[in-house]
Every structure is written in C-alpha cells, then in structure tokens.
Amino acid sequence: MIAKQYKNMLNGKSVIRTLSEFATERGKEIGYENVFDYSLGNPSVPVPQDFTDVMIKMLQEKNPMELHGYSPSLGIASVKAKIAQSLEERFGVPYKPEHIFPTSGAAAAIAHAVRCVTEPGDEVLTFAPYFPEYGPYINLSGAVLKVVPANTETFQINFEAFEEMLTDKVMAVLVNTPNNPSGVVYSEETISKLAEMLTKKSEEFGHTIYLISDEPYREIIFDGMDAPYVAKYYDNTLTCYSFSKSISLPGERIGYVAVNPNCPDAALLVNMCGQISRGIGHNCPSSIIQLAVAEVLDKTSDLSVYEKNMNLLYDELTALGFTCVRPGGTFYIFPKALEEDAVAFCNKALKYDLVLVPSDSFGVPGYFRMAYCIDTEKVERSLAALRRFVENEYR
Amino acid sequence: MIAKQYKNMLNGKSVIRTLSEFATERGKEIGYENVFDYSLGNPSVPVPQDFTDVMIKMLQEKNPMELHGYSPSLGIASVKAKIAQSLEERFGVPYKPEHIFPTSGAAAAIAHAVRCVTEPGDEVLTFAPYFPEYGPYINLSGAVLKVVPANTETFQINFEAFEEMLTDKVMAVLVNTPNNPSGVVYSEETISKLAEMLTKKSEEFGHTIYLISDEPYREIIFDGMDAPYVAKYYDNTLTCYSFSKSISLPGERIGYVAVNPNCPDAALLVNMCGQISRGIGHNCPSSIIQLAVAEVLDKTSDLSVYEKNMNLLYDELTALGFTCVRPGGTFYIFPKALEEDAVAFCNKALKYDLVLVPSDSFGVPGYFRMAYCIDTEKVERSLAALRRFVENEYR
Numbered sequence: 001m002i003a004k005q006y007k008n009m010l011n012g013k014s015v016i017r018t019l020s021e022f023a024t025e026r027g028k029e030i031g032y033e034n035v036f037d038y039s040l041g042n043p044s045v046p047v048p049q050d051f052t053d054v055m056i057k058m059l060q061e062k063n064p065m066e067l068h069g070y071s072p073s074l075g076i077a078s079v080k081a082k083i084a085q086s087l088e089e090r091f092g093v094p095y096k097p098e099h100i101f102p103t104s105g106a107a108a109a110i111a112h113a114v115r116c117v118t119e120p121g122d123e124v125l126t127f128a129p130y131f132p133e134y135g136p137y138i139n140l141s142g143a144v145l146k147v148v149p150a151n152t153e154t155f156q157i158n159f160e161a162f163e164e165m166l167t168d169k170v171m172a173v174l175v176n177t178p179n180n181p182s183g184v185v186y187s188e189e190t191i192s193k194l195a196e197m198l199t200k201k202s203e204e205f206g207h208t209i210y211l212i213s214d215e216p217y218r219e220i221i222f223d224g225m226d227a228p229y230v231a232k233y234y235d236n237t238l239t240c241y242s243f244s245k246s247i248s249l250p251g252e253r254i255g256y257v258a259v260n261p262n263c264p265d266a267a268l269l270v271n272m273c274g275q276i277s278r279g280i281g282h283n284c285p286s287s288i289i290q291l292a293v294a295e296v297l298d299k300t301s302d303l304s305v306y307e308k309n310m311n312l313l314y315d316e317l318t319a320l321g322f323t324c325v326r327p328g329g330t331f332y333i334f335p336k337a338l339e340e341d342a343v344a345f346c347n348k349a350l351k352y353d354l355v356l357v358p359s360d361s362f363g364v365p366g367y368f369r370m371a372y373c374i375d376t377e378k379v380e381r382s383l384a385a386l387r388r389f390v391e392n393e394y395r
Numbered sequence: 396m397i398a399k400q401y402k403n404m405l406n407g408k409s410v411i412r413t414l415s416e417f418a419t420e421r422g423k424e425i426g427y428e429n430v431f432d433y434s435l436g437n438p439s440v441p442v443p444q445d446f447t448d449v450m451i452k453m454l455q456e457k458n459p460m461e462l463h464g465y466s467p468s469l470g471i472a473s474v475k476a477k478i479a480q481s482l483e484e485r486f487g488v489p490y491k492p493e494h495i496f497p498t499s500g501a502a503a504a505i506a507h508a509v510r511c512v513t514e515p516g517d518e519v520l521t522f523a524p525y526f527p528e529y530g531p532y533i534n535l536s537g538a539v540l541k542v543v544p545a546n547t548e549t550f551q552i553n554f555e556a557f558e559e560m561l562t563d564k565v566m567a568v569l570v571n572t573p574n575n576p577s578g579v580v581y582s583e584e585t586i587s588k589l590a591e592m593l594t595k596k597s598e599e600f601g602h603t604i605y606l607i608s609d610e611p612y613r614e615i616i617f618d619g620m621d622a623p624y625v626a627k628y629y630d631n632t633l634t635c636y637s638f639s640k641s642i643s644l645p646g647e648r649i650g651y652v653a654v655n656p657n658c659p660d661a662a663l664l665v666n667m668c669g670q671i672s673r674g675i676g677h678n679c680p681s682s683i684i685q686l687a688v689a690e691v692l693d694k695t696s697d698l699s700v701y702e703k704n705m706n707l708l709y710d711e712l713t714a715l716g717f718t719c720v721r722p723g724g725t726f727y728i729f730p731k732a733l734e735e736d737a738v739a740f741c742n743k744a745l746k747y748d749l750v751l752v753p754s755d756s757f758g759v760p761g762y763f764r765m766a767y768c769i770d771t772e773k774v775e776r777s778l779a780a781l782r783r784f785v786e787n788e789y790r
Contacts, residue, residue, distance in 0.1 A: 001566045001602050002660060002667070003514055009670040010663075046459040056454050064441040070645040104499065104648075104678065111676025119398055133673060140674025171396045250465045251682030253499075265397060266747050270407075272397070275404040278528060279535025280675040281506025283499065286684055287646030 009136070013362050016040065016132075019346075023355045030353070036382035037355045038370035039372050041180065042332065043248035048299040051247060052082035054292045065293070071284040073274045075256075079294040083256055091229040099261050101200075102274040104253035104285045106216045109240035110137050111280060112273045113257050114172065116238065117210040118143040122171040124212075127157055128363030129334060131180045138174070146170075150364045155182040155334070156190045163197065168205040172316035173198065178217040178227055181362045181369035182334040183310070183327025184222065188228045195234035202236075210350050216255070219300050221239040221364040222307045228324040235262040238269065243293055245331075248301045252289045306331040309372040309379045316383045320390045331373040334359065338394045352389040354382065410756050411527075414741075418750045425748065429779035432750045436726065438643035443694040446631055446642060449687045459546065462686070466679035468669045470497035470651075474689040478651055481692040486624040494656050496668040497749040498687075499648035499680045501611045503640070504635035505532050506675060508652050509567065511633065512605040513538040517566040517653065519607075522552055526575045526670050527611075531624070546761045550577040550720050550729070551585045558592065560698045563600040566677030568593065573612040576757045576764035577729040578705070578722025580616065581649040589769035590629035597631075605634040611650070614641035616724040617702045630657040633664065638688055639647065640726075647684045698746060701726040704767040704774045710781045711778045715785045726768040733789045737761050749777065 016039055024039035058067055074080070080097035087095045103109040114124060126134055127148040138145035148165055149159035166173075175194070177186035186194075189329050194211075202209045213230040218241065221227050226256030231237035243256035257273060259266040277283055284290070310327050317335050324335035328350035342358035348369055349356045359367035372379060396717055411434055418432035443643035453462055469475075475492035482490045498504040509519060509597035515537030521529055523545040533540035543560055546553035561568075570589070580587075591604075597604045608625040613636065616622050637650035637785070650678035652668060654661040705722050712719050712730050732740035737753035741763055744751045754762035767774060 001514060001517060002512060002663070003510055005514075006510065006662065006667040006670040006674075010666055010674075022685070041467060044460070047463055047537045052454050052459065055450055059447050059451050064447065065439070065643065068442055068644045068646045070437060073708035104676065107673075111674075115401065117397060118397060119400075122396060134671070136673035137676065139705075140671075156756070238554035248460065249463045251463050253678060253681055267503060268402070271405055272401040275401040276529070278502075278531035279401075279506075280406075281499065281532065281677065282675070283502045283648060286681040287647055288684075289681055355480070364556075 014132075018355055019355050019357060022350065027290055028355060033378065034387055035353050035355065036378065037374065038372060040353045041055060041371045041374060043245055043250060043301065044373040044375065045248055045301045045303065045305055047248045048296055048301060050294045050299055051249070051292055054295045057289060058288060069287065070289045071290065073277065073284070075100065075284060076287065076290050079290045082297055083258070087258060091232060093229070093231055094261050096261060098153040098202055098267045098270060098346050099259050100256040101270045102285055102290055103255050103257060104215055104282060104315075105244060105250075105255045106240050106242035106284055107133070107137065108253070109255050109257045110174070110212065111141065111214045111240070111281070112276050113238040113240055114138055114141045115276045116269045116272050117212075118171045123167070124172045124174055124175075125162070125165055126174040127162070129155065129179070129359065129367070130363050131176060132334065132361040134174060139395075143171070147363045152364065155179065155184040156186060156361065157194060158366050159193060159197070166197065166201050166209075168207075170209060171207070172212050173211045174212045174214060175230065176214045177181055177230065178220060178329035180330060181332045181359070182325060183330045183332045184325055185225070185227045185328035186230075191228050191230055191233045208236050212240060213237055214240045215244040216245050220303050220306055220331060222310060222327065223297060225328065227329060231252040231258070232261045235260050239264065246300045246303070247293070247340065249293075251288065253283050254289045254293050279366040291325055305376055306373065308376050309374070312376070312379050312383065313370060315370055318385060320387065331371055332373065332376065333370050334367050336391065337366055337368050340366055342368050348393050349389055352385045354385050354389055407469045408529075411752055412751060414750050417745065421748060424642065428773065430748050431773065431780055433749045433767060434752055436766045437768055438640055438645060438696065438769065439768040440643055440696040440698065440700055442548050442643045443691055444688055445694055446691045447642070449511060449690045450683065453683060453686060462683055464682065466682045466685060468672065468679070469665065470495065470679060471682065471685050474685045476751065477689040478573045478653070478691055486627060486629075488624070488626055489656050491656060493662045494654045494665060496652040496665045497680055497685050498545050498650050498652060499677060500639055500645075500650045501609055501635050501637035501781060502528070502532065503648070503677055504555055504637070504650050504652045505569070505607065505609060506536065507671050507677070508607045508633040508635055509538055510532055511664045511669045512607075513566045518562070518564045519569055520557070520560055520565050521569040521571070522557070524574070524576050524754065524762070525758050526571060527756040529569060538566070542758045542783060547759065550574065550579040552589060554592070561592065561596050563602075564745055565604060566602070567605045567607050569607045570625065570715040571609045572625065573615060573724030575612065575725060576727045576752075576754070577720060578725045578727045579720055580620070580622045580723035581625075586623050586625055588630045593629060593631075603631050607635060608632055609635045611637040611640050615698050615701055615726060616642065617705060617722065620723065622724060624653045628655070630655050632658065641695045641698070642688070642691065644668060644688075647681065647686045649680050649688050700771055701768065703771050704769070707771070707774050707778065708765060708767055711781060715782065726766060728765050728767065729762050732761050732763050733785065735761055737763050744784055747780045749780050749784055
C-alpha cells in the first residue's frame with residue numbers, strides 16, 4: 001500500500017525550487033550570468049584549502065579499513081572530542097565528547113533533536129519568519145509545528161504572541177539565529193528573555209521545555225560582531241549545527257547535535273540519538289568527512305563576500321524606499337514588498353530577470369527573500385535591474 | 396518531555412556489541428591477534444585502489460563548489476544514470492535514472508523503502524534467521540515487523556509458515572539474500588515461489604504486496620556462482636543496496652534504493668523517497684562519495700578471502716560434527732550449537748578466546764553466527780581452539 005502521506009506531499013511544489021528552475025531555464029535563453037538569481041541558499045565561496053589537503057592526505061596515508069570503517073553508532077570518538085573542545089574554547093560551555101552527536105547536516109541534527117524531546121502529538125513552536133522545511137522536519141517526526149507570528153518591526157521574537165502559544169502541550173521551541181530568511185541575529189536581550197520564559201513555563205507546567213537551536217549560519221556575522229551563543233543562556237538546549245555554510249560543504253552532509261552539558265539529561269539525550277538513528281536509517285555521517293572536518297574546526301571559507309553583498313543590497317534597497325531590517329548575518333535579506341501580495345511583486349520582478357522569493361512560505365505575508373550568496377560583481381549588476389523594476393512598476 | 400520509546404531502547408544492550416567489547420578487552424590482556432573474534436560483520440579487505448585514486452583526482456581537479464555542493468533531493472543525476480546502466484547491464488532489468496534513489500547505505504535505503512509502501516500499523520514480514528536491526532528499522536517507521544520461522548534444514552524460506560502469516564495486513568515482505576546470518580543464497584526456485592505467492596496474495600487481497608530486497612552481500616558469492624537477482628522475479632520489488640561490503644566502505648554510508656521499472660508505481664515511489672527524506676533528515680549521501688562510487692561500479696574489493704575463510708571453517712566444523720548449511724555467500728556461517736542453549740554454548744567458547752554470537756537475536760534458537768571477515772591466518776589459528784573447545788566441553 002503506497003503511503004498516502006508522502007504521496008500527497010508530491011502535489012505541493014516548493015516555491016523556491018520553482019523559481020530556481022525558472023532561473024535555470026531563463027539562463028538558457030539569455031545566459032545565466034544575466035539572470036539575477038537570488039533564489040537559492042547555496043554557498044558561493046569554496047571550502048578552505050586545508051579541508052581538501054586533509055582529505056587528500058588521509059586518502060594517501062591512512063589505512064583504508066580505518067578511514068572508511070564503520071563509525072561507532074554515536075560518532076567517531078576523536079571527532080566528538082575535537083568538536084567538544086572547540087565549542088568549549090569558543091563559547092565557554094564545558095562540552096565533553098559525550099555531549100556531541102555527529103549528524104548528516106543540520107537536517108539530520110533536527111530530526112534527532114526533535115525525536116529526543118517530543119512524543120507524537122506534542123507541540124513544537126518556532127518563530128516566523130522561519131525556514132519552510134521546518135514543516136516536514138517536525139511534522140513528519142510525529143510532533144506538531146506551530147508558528148508564532150513575526151515581530152515585523154525587528155524580526156526579533158514577538159513575545160506577546162509567544163507567551164499566548166506557549167501552552168503545556170509545547171515540549172520544545174525551535175529557534176534559528178542568525179535567521180533564514182530575515183538575516184537577523186537574535187540579541188542577547190531576546191535570548192535572555194526567551195530563556196527566562198522557558199524556565200518559568202517549564203516550572204509552571206512541571207516538565208522541561210527544550211530549546212532546539214538551529215545554527216548553520218552561526219559563523220556568518222557582519223560588522224565584526226559575535227552572535228550570542230544560544231545554549232549559554234538556557235541549559236536545556238540542543239544545538240543543531242551544520243558545516244554546510246561555514247565551510248561551504250552542503251553536499252557532504254556534516255553537522256552535529258551538541259547537548260548543553262548543564263542539561264540534566266545531556267548524556268542520556270545523546271545516547272538516545274543513537275537509538276533514533278536506528279529508526280530513521282541515519283547511522284552516522286560519512287567517516288572520512290567526519291575526520292576531515294574535525295581537522296578544520298577553527299577555519300571558515302572566506303565569508304566576507306556575503307557582508308559585501310549585503311551592504312550593496314541594503315544600501316540600494318533602502319535608497320529605493322524599501323522597508324528592511326538590516327541583516328546581522330547569514331546571506332539573506334528580507335525586505336517588505338512594494339505591494340501587499342508578495343507573489344505578485346516577485347512575479348513582476350521576473351520581467352527584470354530578478355529572481356526573488358515571496359515570503360508567504362516563510363510564515364510572513366508581504367515580504368520577499370534575497371539569497372545573496374552570489375558573486376559580488378553580479379550583485380552590482382543587479383542593482384540597475386532593481387532600480388528599473390521599482391521605477392517602472394511602482395512609481 | 397524525553398521520548399520514552401527511545402529512552403527505553405537504551406536498556407536493551409546488543410549481544411553482538413557486548414561480545415565485541417569483550418573481544419576488545421580480552422585483546423588488551425592477551426593481544427588482540429590471539430582473540431578469535433568472530434563477532435562483527437566488518438569488511439577485512441581494503442577498498443579498491445581505483446576508488447581512492449578517483450577521490451584524490453576529484454579533490455585535486457574539480458571545482459569544490461560543484462564537488463561539495465548540494466546534491467539534488469533525489470540524488471546526483473549522473474550517479475543515478477550510472478547505477479541504472481550498471482544494473483541493466485548486469486541483471487537485464489531496464490532501470491533508468493528515475494528508478495534510482497541514492498541513500499546513506501542499506502539502513503537508509505530500508506528506512507525509505509518501508510515508509511514508501513506501508514502506513515503505520517501495516518505488517519512487514521521477514522524470514523528467520525534475520526538481521527536483528529530489522530526490528531528497529533521497521534518498527535520505528537510505524538510499521539510492524541513479523542518474523543516467519545526458519546526452515547532450519549536449508550535456511551531457504553519456510554513457505555508453509557509464510558503462507559499462514561501472509562494475511563491482508565501484510566503490505567511488504569523483506570528478504571535478505573545472500574543472508575546475514577546464515578550465509579545462504581536463496582535459490583531461483585525459492586525466489587520464484589515467493590514471487591508467485593506474492594502475486595497470488597496481492598490479487599486475493601486487492602492490494603500490492605511489495606518486496607523489499609536487502610542485498611548488501613550480493614557481490615560476495617562463492618563457488619563461481621551468481622546470486623539470482625531478486626527484482627527480476629517480481630515486478631513490485633524495491634532493491635536496497637549498500638557498497639559497504641562489496642567495496643569495503645561501511646563508514647562512508649553509501650547505497651541506494653532501486654525500484655523495478657516494471658513496478659507500475661516505480662517513478663512515483665522514487666519521488667516519494669525524496670519526501671520521506673525531508674521527514675527523517677536524510678537529504679542524500681555525501682556528494683563526493685556518490686560521485687566516487689559511481690566511477691567504480693564494476694569493481695569490488697578482493698572478496699576471495701571470504702570464500703577461503705568459509706571453506707576452512709566449514710570443513711573443520713563439519714569434521715567436528717557440527718550441523719551446518721554450507722554458505723553460498725556473505726562472510727557469515729551459522730552452525731547448530733552443540734547444546735540447546737546457544738548463549739551457554741557461546742559463553743563456554745569464550746574460555747577458548749573464541750567469540751561466537753548466539754543465534755537468539757537472529758530469530759532462531761540453538762545456533763551461532765561466525766563473522767569470518769578476518770585474516771585467513773587468524774582463521775587457521777582459530778581451528779585448534781575450536782577443536783579444543785569441542786573436545787573439552789562436549790566429548
């Protein structure tokens with residue numbers, strides 16, 4: 001019997017994918033270099049050379065049976081130790097290897113984290129605007145995703161709406177800072193207030209409300225700032241990380257769950273991840289990729305291009321009269337559309353070969369996302385198209 | 396709220412793991428070379444050099460953004476095409492790229508396949524003796540695994556018991572040939588009879604009963620024979636493959652689901668795999684590993700050592716009076732224990748530094764498994780220990 005749930009999902013075509021396909025097709029007509037494709041969040045800078053060098057060295061020198069052998073079900077011990085140490089050094093949270101569970105990227109990290117701390121039917125709250133894949137990530141685990149409406153002034157947390165939705169059915173809260181799609185970094189104030197409320201409500205309800213912190217953009221921060229490390233503010237935090245963006249390895253599927261050592265059930269939760277893996281067929285990320293990434297934990301790709309692109313776009317957008325919260329990180333910007341219907345707005349932009357993503361699937365109507373992980377030269381050329389678009393359609 | 400289901404699983408310690416840990420500890424006392432560790436199914440021969448060469452070449456020459464970029468959600472097109480072509484050439488089944496879904500090993504392949512063709516509560520049948528991980532693989536998907544008792548004469552299928560258990564609740568049947576733990580290869584006669592029965596019952600019940608064929612040992616076949624290709628005998632077959640054993644890459648987590656192109660819903664099922672991935676956090680195997688494996692599809696590791704080891708053990712075991720079906724492939728052998736209680740038998744063997752796995756968790760009492768993926772020299776030395784064990788304890 002073919003599973004209806006998954007069959008029905010095939011009817012819903014992703015807006016981002018449709019736009020990306022449009023961009024590819026249009027590229028065949030006018031040259032892809034002339035399509036200002038802001039649809040996809042694909043890193044545009046190469047992996048650090050050190051990663052490539054380490055991979056080659058291991059392939060040349062290591063015993064292949066060790067190099068490609070089964071990873072223990074909780075991950076390779078030396079890799080876990082290095083990740084724990086790096087996190088402790090950077091953020092002052094005393095992780096030990098037993099608090100780290102290597103995963104196939106952040107998607108797998110969230111798949112494990114949510115199954116750790118929810119039973120089927122439990123609610124997970126997240127905050128708009130949010131990454132649309134959280135829908136299938138959470139709902140197909142058996143838990144139920146509920147979205148707290150946005151604070152559109154700042155894209156920090158709308159605490160009034162949050163408190164209202166934070167009932168005793170909620171077992172976990174999922175945050176994403178720096179945020180896709182808004183580019184906003186949650187302030188220390190926001191995270192402290194969130195932690196306070198979770199502590200208060202956990203006591204009130206008599207059960208722990210866990211915080212799942214999805215942080216693939218942690219390393220992409222602008223203006224020389226640091227993003228506050230979420231787990232530092234709340235003990236019961238499961239940090240979900242991916243190396244996809246920081247070292248441009250999205251296809252290698254490598255990341256981890258790090259459970260805050262101050263969480264009373266930290267080691268238990270990591271052990272449970274090993275059991276969850278058996279059910280979802282995860283069985284660890286690639287062993288060579290685990291080993292190579294552990295050698296470059298303190299490296300990033302050259303991420304400065306994203307800040308350069310952001311500044312170019314932010315300045316032009318505000319000059320054109322767009323309402324826009326200035327991103328503190330990521331490679332996204334999330335301005336308000338010039339008409340209420342963001343889909344109509346983005347459709348008109350296509351005439352100017354500007355591929356923008358309407359905000360509806362991010363849980364906020366009337367905005368659009370630009371993923372500026374493209375060459376700066378192309379961003380520069382796109383500004384004229386942006387001006388023509390606004391002047392022809394909205395002046 | 397911590398998920399009870401996964402927490403409770405931590406209480407059940409794997410017998411194989413416990414034995415493997417014993418072997419490691421004992422190795423510290425007497426030298427691991429003196430522990431006859433037949434516990435784990437870890438390949439003992441290296442990956443073909445061609446794989447390593449292809450990996451290094453790609454790392455040196457390919458654009459890192461392409462090499463490590465996001466894989467499309469249904470897998471890399473060129474990889475799918477090569478797998479389809481290789482399967483068609485080898486087995487005469489006309490696979491096309493749209494019938495192939497690359498996965499993180501056979502565990503992920505089964506995780507997708509079972510979710511494709513079952514709804515929660517549906518039954519999946521498998522045949523004893525069986526790989527114990529099928530329990531969590533199937534049951535944690537929401538379906539229910541039921542085990543058909545063994546035909547202990549031959550370890551082919553016990554068709555009488557099978558027909559009785561094949562009710563209209565059964566939506567899929569999971570087979571594993573060449574078989575872990577018996578080493579037995581299902582004969583053409585067995586597979587034909589299975590296919591006939593599935594066709595007849597599918598008609599009778601008015602729904603398709605899918606066949607999930609788990610084939611990580613397909614390439615390890617003895618006596619110059621070929622293993623019959625299961626999908627050739629039944630259109631509604633989802634073949635789950637892993638390169639872990641054939642090219643000794645268990646840690647790299649690479650395999651696929653191949654849906655028989657003659658299955659009326661073949662392309663639909665592969666598309667559904669892409670949706671299932673979103674729920675279980677799979678999102679494709681490592682891109683560089685996908686690309687490298689696609690270049691060595693016609694290669695295997697030097698698998699002849701397994702046949703040599705099997706012959707040594709089979710001859711000694713039968714000479715010592717063990718009842719034993721001769722393996723046709725894999726790196727396992729599954730003799731009858733010399734007393735009813737296989738656990739007691741295996742515990743006595745430990746005194747002779749022989750690490751054997753009792754059969755109870757494989758769904759058949761009174762047998763034991765030896766995983767002879769170890770050096771031939773060690774197998775040879777173990778024979779004297781085996782003789783001493785039998786003579787001292789059972790003569």
